[in-house]
Amino acid sequence: MKYDCWRKAIHCEISAFESNKKWETVLLSKNKTAVGCKWVFKIKYNADGIIERYKARLVVKGYAQTEDIDYVETFSPVAKMTTIRLPLSLASIYNWELKQLDINNTFLHGELEEDVYMVAPPGLTSIQLGQVCKLEKKLYMALSKLVGSDMLNCHPFFISVGYTQSMNDYSLFINSSEGSFITLLVYVDDIILVGNCKEEIDRVKKSFE
Amino acid sequence: MTESKKALNKTFKIKDLGDLRYFLGFEVVRGKKGIMKNQRKHALELLTDAGLLAYKPTVTLMDNIVELSFTISVHFTNVHAYRRLIGRLMYLTNTRPDITFFVQQLSQFLDKPTIAHYNATIRILKYIKGASTLGLFFSSNSFAHLKAFL
Numbered sequence: 295m296k297y298d299c300w301r302k303a304i305h306c307e308i309s310a311f312e313s314n315k316k317w318e319t320v321l322l323s324k325n326k327t328a329v330g331c332k333w334v335f336k337i338k339y340n341a342d343g344i345i346e347r348y349k350a351r352l353v354v355k356g357y358a359q360t361e362d363i364d365y366v367e368t369f370s371p372v373a374k375m376t377t378i379r380l381p382l383s384l385a386s387i388y389n390w391e392l393k394q395l396d397i398n399n400t401f402l403h404g405e406l407e408e409d410v411y412m413v414a415p416p417g418l419t420s421i422q423l424g425q426v427c428k429l430e431k432k433l434y435m436a437l438s439k440l441v442g443s444d445m446l447n448c449h450p451f452f453i454s455v456g457y458t459q460s461m462n463d464y465s466l467f468i469n470s471s472e473g474s475f476i477t478l479l480v481y482v483d484d485i486i487l488v489g490n491c492k493e494e495i496d497r498v499k500k501s502f503e
Numbered sequence: 504m505t506e507s508k509k510a511l512n513k514t515f516k517i518k519d520l521g522d523l524r525y526f527l528g529f530e531v532v533r534g535k536k537g538i539m540k541n542q543r544k545h546a547l548e549l550l551t552d553a554g555l556l557a558y559k560p561t562v563t564l565m566d567n568i569v570e571l572s573f574t575i576s577v578h579f580t581n582v583h584a585y586r587r588l589i590g591r592l593m594y595l596t597n598t599r600p601d602i603t604f605f606v607q608q609l610s611q612f613l614d615k616p617t618i619a620h621y622n623a624t625i626r627i628l629k630y631i632k633g634a635s636t637l638g639l640f641f642s643s644n645s646f647a648h649l650k651a652f653l
Contacts, residue, residue, distance in 0.1 A: 340525075343544075375597055379540075379639070382531070386538040386641035392531070394520040486523055 300335060303350035304417045311352070317412070317427035328411040328426045329354050352415050373465040373481050381477050381488035391495055395485040452478060469494070529598065530638075541638025542598045546631050549591050553628055560633030561626060564605045569619055571608065576617040585616045588624055595631070598638040602627060 311317060322328055331354045338346040385392045410429045418427075453459065457467035457478060467478040469489075476489030476498070487495050523531050525544075532539045550556050579585055589610050596603045605627055612620045 378527075378529075379641075382538055382540060383641040383645075384647065386643045387645060387647050389643065392523040392533065392538075394523040394526060396520055481527060484526060486526065 299348045300350060303335070303348045304333065307350050307352055308415070308418055317429050319414070319425045320411075320428045322411055322426045326411055328413045330413050331415050333415065333417070354410075354412055373479050374463050377463040377466050377479065378481075378486075381479060381486065384477075385488050388490060390488055390490045391492055393487040393495055393499075395487065395499065396483060452480075528594070536644070537640055537642040539638055539640050540598055541636060542595055543636050543638070545591075546595060546635040549588075549595065550628060550632055550635075553588065553625075555625065555628050555632065558625075558629050558632060561629045562633060564602060564627055564630045565608075565623060566626065569623060571612065571620060571623065573612065573615055573617070576619040579616045579618050579621045582616060585621055585624065586613050588628075589613060592624070592627065599631075600639075601637065602631070 331352055334351045334353050336349045336351065338349050340346045382392075384390065412427045412429055414425065414427055452467045456471075457469045460466040460468060465480040467480070469476045469478070474489065474491035474494045476487065476491065476494050478498070479486040479488070487498060489495055522533070525531070528542055528545045529540050530543055532541075547556075589606065592602065592606045593610065596606055605623075609620055609624055609627075
């Protein structure tokens with residue numbers, strides 16, 4: 295690895311996994327196989343074209359898995375385009391707040407139902423020869439089956455902080471109580487908050503932190 | 504309940520991005536008169552990837568003399584490039600109702616595009632070059648009425 299920026303990106307990703315206890319290093323038992331993994335590198339740009347950051351993402355070669363055998367269902371929570379336009383136009387007419395949040399490492403927020411073993415990624419130093427990583431929780435969308443449970447995992451949270459899920463678009467959440475009206479729109483790892491009550495928006499933001 | 508909430512709060516790591524500015528390739532700009540939503544960056548990327556950034560912009564989207572059909576001209580060999588281009592133009596229609604009809608016309612030939620179709624696509628790109636900042640405007644003076652059309 296020649297460049298410092300990329301090395302830093304890899305280090306950042308690995309420490310995110312380790313601090314969240316996303317895997318433990320074990321010896322592979324006989325009747326199990328480990329799936330391969332690799333690094334994907336990407337340069338993120340801002341809207342004005344300036345480099346925002348260098349990003350390294352660890353992906354599991356999920357294509358080695360077979361539907362119905364290794365996983366059951368895949369799903370990503372995406373909002374419809376019309377649902378995105380509606381809060382925008384309401385915000386414009388009523389002069390509401392328009393805020394944006396971003397969930398770090400979205401795909402790390404689900405629970406894995408079966409054991410998945412992964413070959414140790416290049417760059418991981420704290421591992422001994424012959425050991426593999428046993429994934430504690432899900433590891434990004436390359437393991438496509440895991441994405442499905444993401445919805446199940448994060449949406450009860452919104453409901454627990456007082457939101458109602460819209461029946462017309464499942465990624466839209468509404469919270470209305472005396473005088474305040476907030477909508478929350480989820481697009482995989484992006485969240486848009488639109489509403490007339492600044493305090494309520496701040497409360498929601500706090501409840502995430 | 505509060506315990507589980509706490510646990511969830513720990514697992515979620517949120518980055519506060521402040522006011523909505525950039526989302527899914529849409530740029531959102533807020534002014535006194537309303538909210539402007541456009542895909543300028545997406546449009547410019549499209550032009551860069553197609554290598555058309557230096558072309559002369561046109562004011563019209565399509566030539567009314569050119570006939571589009573499966574048979575009339577030579578087949579365009581790089582079918583994947585054509586499909587990719589149309590796909591990206593379709594995403595652009597999210598904030599560009601002006602090009603929807605023309606993209607729809609050209610998307611009928613994804614199976615076997617001809618040189619004429621490709622040229623028509625290039626013309627749309629040239630038009631976009633001349634007007635890359637157009638987008639949807641949500642006026643603050645409009646009324647929150649729900650309208651339905653049958």
